Amino acid sequence: MIPTITAFERSPDRGRGLARDMRVRWALEEVGQRYDVRLLSFSEMKESAHRKLHPFGQIPTYEERDLTLFESGAIILHIAEAHAGLLPGDANARARAIAWMFAALNTVEPPIVEFGMARISERDKSWYEERQAMLEQRVHTRLGELSSRVGGADWLDDAFSAGDLLMVTVLRRLDGSGVLEKYANLSAYVARGEARPAYQRAFDAQLAVFTGKPPTG
Numbered sequence: 456m457i458p459t460i461t462a463f464e465r466s467p468d469r470g471r472g473l474a475r476d477m478r479v480r481w482a483l484e485e486v487g488q489r490y491d492v493r494l495l496s497f498s499e500m501k502e503s504a505h506r507k508l509h510p511f512g513q514i515p516t517y518e519e520r521d522l523t524l525f526e527s528g529a530i531i532l533h534i535a536e537a538h539a540g541l542l543p544g545d546a547n548a549r550a551r552a553i554a555w556m557f558a559a560l561n562t563v564e565p566p567i568v569e570f571g572m573a574r575i576s577e578r579d580k581s582w583y584e585e586r587q588a589m590l591e592q593r594v595h596t597r598l599g600e601l602s603s604r605v606g607g608a609d610w611l612d613d614a615f616s617a618g619d620l621l622m623v624t625v626l627r628r629l630d631g632s633g634v635l636e637k638y639a640n641l642s643a644y645v646a647r648g649e650a651r652p653a654y655q656r657a658f659d660a661q662l663a664v665f666t667g668k669p670p671t672g
C-alpha cells in the first residue's frame with residue numbers, strides 16, 4: 456500500500472522546499488517508496504477531519520494502512536526503520552544517527568524557527584531590531600558549534616543518514632537570511648544534501664504543487 460502524506464495546497468514559501476512535507480518527501484525518495492499527497496488549505500488543516508490525524512492542525516501527516524502519524528521527525532524515523540538506506544546497520548551508529556535526528560529538531564531547529572518567525576511577524580514592533588540581534592546570536596551559537604563538529608566531513612557521522620536529512624532541511628530554513636553563508640563548511644554540507652537525486656525529486660514534486668506544472672524529471 457502506498458502511504459499518503461499531507462502538504463500545503465498553497466505553501467507560504469512559494470514552493471522553495473521549506474515546508475516540512477519536504478523532509479518526508481525526501482525520506483520517501485531516498486528509500487524508493489512511492490507516495491500519494493493530499494493537499495490541504497489552511498482552513499481544511501484546522502477542521503476536525505484533519506485534527507483527527509494531527510492534533511495541532513498542521514502538516515505533514517503520514518497514513519499507511521492502519522497507521523497514522525504526525526510530527527515530521529516521527530514520520531521520518533518510521534520510514535527509516537521500515538526501509539534500508541536512512542539508518543546504519545551497526546547498532547551504535549544507528550543510535551548516533553537517531554541522536555542527530557533529535558539534535559536537528561530539538562537543538563538546532565528551535566532557534567532557527569524563532570529567528571525566522573520574528574522576521575515574518577515582528578517587524579513592526581518597536582523592539583524588533585534589539586530582539587532580532589539576540590535571536591540571530593542564538594542561531595550563530597548553534598551554527599558555530601555545529602560547524603566545529605562537522606569540520607571537513609561530508610556528513611554528521613560517516614555515511615549519510617536520516618540525521619543529515621533532517622539537519623539539512625533545518626539549516627535550509629535560514630535561506631535568504633544571509634546567516635548560513637558565514638559558515639563555509641555548513642553551506643557546503645547543505646549543498647551536498649541538495650545535490651542528492653532523491654532531494655531533487657522531492658523538491659521538484661513539492662514545487663510542482665505551487666507552480667501547477669508537473670515535475671520534469
Ligand SMILES: N[C@@H](CCC(=O)N[C@@H](CS)C(=O)NCC(=O)O)C(=O)O
Nearest residue numbers: 474475512513514515525526527528
Ligand atoms: N513539529 C512539527 C511542526 C509542524 C509544522 O509547524 N507544520 C507547519 C508547516 S511546515 C504548519 O502546518 N503550519 C501551519 C500551522 O501551524 O497552522 C513537525 O515537525 O512536523
